[in-house]
Amino acid sequence: MDKTINIKGKLVSFxxxxxxxxxxxxxxxxxxxxxxxxxxxxxxxxxxxLSEGGKIIDVGGYSSRPDATDIPEEEEMARLKVALEILRKHYAEVPVSVDTFRSGIARRCVEEYNVGIVNDISGGEMDSAMFETVASLHVPYILMHMKGTPQTMKQHTDYQDLMNDLMSYFSQKVNQLHYLGVCDVILDPGFGFSKTLEQNYILMNKLSEFAIFELPLLVGISRKRMIYQLLDSTAENSLNGTSVLNTVALLNGADILRVHDVKAAVEAVKIVTKLKNTL
Incomplete structure (x- = not known):
């Protein structure tokens, strides 16, 4: 059965x-x-x-890298406004997600700029009003796993059992969202967030286990430390490693790839789709 979500009244299939x-x-x-x-x-x-085949544009005004500077809500919104004005004015038909953990930002982006998806790295943990806000806005919600905050997440990599802990987290959060009336939930395991190098690769190896939720699965590993640290390289030189891991993710059930390099990811999708269709 194909997974689907409703973006601004349009049912889209993965x-x-x-x-x-x-x-x-x-x-x-x-x-x-x-x-x-x-x-x-x-x-x-x-x-x-868009020219390289991207289907969604994810706009972010708050850096979630480890030890990132915390900025006020007003500054985050001011950064987002410039891009959202252009998207609303010239690309209104393109699905847009806003990468924010703040419910006030999410509401403004949806109501004022017609944003269609909320992408929350904190799973509602950094703003207790987020779940109810998304429910009232009737937009799809990307639910990511992270412990702590971007400023503290490197200190929170202890798990009793990584996969069991993640499964429990998503089960609880999805039930909470569904109870509030959020119909469209996309899961994001949160590669690089509150996870060691080893844990990231365990997670990638077991990605197919998330199929039990029967929800769309987003994977975001583009140019991350889990690639360039392993290869003794840099983010700037991690395109090849990113393509390799994106391919593994697709083979293990990823429905959305969140990337910097759209062309390479689209090519990976085409090749993996062809492989699967020849079975």
């Missing part, structure tokens, strides 16, 4: 995986090549994502 292009409007994202500050840079990034 019979073939989607690629989500990252649009960073932060000055301090871990991957310097992804930072877009001016209107011109933002417009060029949007055009690149």
């Amino acid at each position: 019979s073939e995986p989607w690629v989500m292009g990252i649009l960073n409007v932060t000055p301090d994202s871990f991957y310097a090549g992804s930072r877009k500050q001016t209107e011109k840079e933002i417009e060029e990034r949007i055009r690149t994502i």
Whole structure:
């Protein structure tokens, strides 16, 4: 059975995986090549994502890298506004998600800028009003696993059993969201968040176990430390490693790839889809 979600009244299917292009409007994202500050840079990034086959644009104004600087809500919104104005004015038909853990930001983005999806790295843990807000907005919600905050997550890598703990976390959160009336939930295991290098690869190896939830599965490993630390490299030189892991993720059930490099991810989707269709 194909997994589906309702984005602004349109039912979309993941019979073939989607690629989500990252649009960073932060000055301090871990991957310097992804930072877009001016209107011109933002417009060029949007055009690149779409021309290379991206289906969703994920806009973020708060860096979630380890030890990132905490910024006020007003500053996060001011960063987002520039990109959201362009998207609303010129790309209204394109599905847009906002990467935020703040319910006030989520509400403004949906109500004022027609954003269609809320992407919350904290799973509602950093803003207790988030779940009820998403329920009232009637938008899909990307539920990610993280312990602590971006500033403290490196200190929270202790698990009784990694996969059992994650399964319990998602089961509890999904039930809570469904109870509140959130119909469309996308799971994100949170690669790189509150997980050691070893734990990230255990998680990738067992990714297919999330199929038990029968919900769309998002994987975001693009140019992350789990790649360049293992390869003794840098984020800037991690495209090949990213493509390898994206392919593994697709083979293990990923429905959405959240990436910096859209073209490479779209090619991975095409090849894996072809392989699966020849079985």
